[in-house]
Amino acid sequence: MRQFYVFIKCELGKTYDVASDIVDQIDEARHVHSVSGVYDLLAHFSVEADEDIGRFVNQRLQILPGIKDTQTILCFNAFTPDRGLGEG
Numbered sequence: 001m002r003q004f005y006v007f008i009k010c011e012l013g014k015t016y017d018v019a020s021d022i023v024d025q026i027d028e029a030r031h032v033h034s035v036s037g038v039y040d041l042l043a044h045f046s047v048e049a050d051e052d053i054g055r056f057v058n059q060r061l062q063i064l065p066g067i068k069d070t071q072t073i074l075c076f077n078a079f080t081p082d083r084g085l086g087e088g
Contacts, residue, residue, distance in 0.1 A: 001046050003075040004053055006061060007039035014066030015040040021064045028056070039071065 010018045019032045022043055030044040047056060057072055 002049055002051065002053065003044070003046050003078065005073040005075070006043045006045065006057060007035075007071040007073070008041040008043060008061075008067055009038065009069035010040045011066045011068055018064060018066040021066070022061070025064070026060060028060075039069075 008018065015034060019034065019041055022029050022032050022041075026045070028045045028047050030046050032041055032043045034040065035042045043061075045056070047053065053072065053074065057070060061067070062070060
């Protein structure tokens, strides 16, 4: 599995609608957080190893109503207290 995060900027007044749409319509969404700063949401996704992340973001996420902008952060390794260095 491949892990990545997407910062999402929403149209004014649409943050909660966008968050609901993501968790309701995108099975690969693991968590969606409202955040402060330039972006409104931070979403965590997990996809199959052969999934094209760019296509996923472009064709599955960015098409949702109310999304103005995104920034994708790719994950390399996950460090956890119980597993140490590993693949997320």
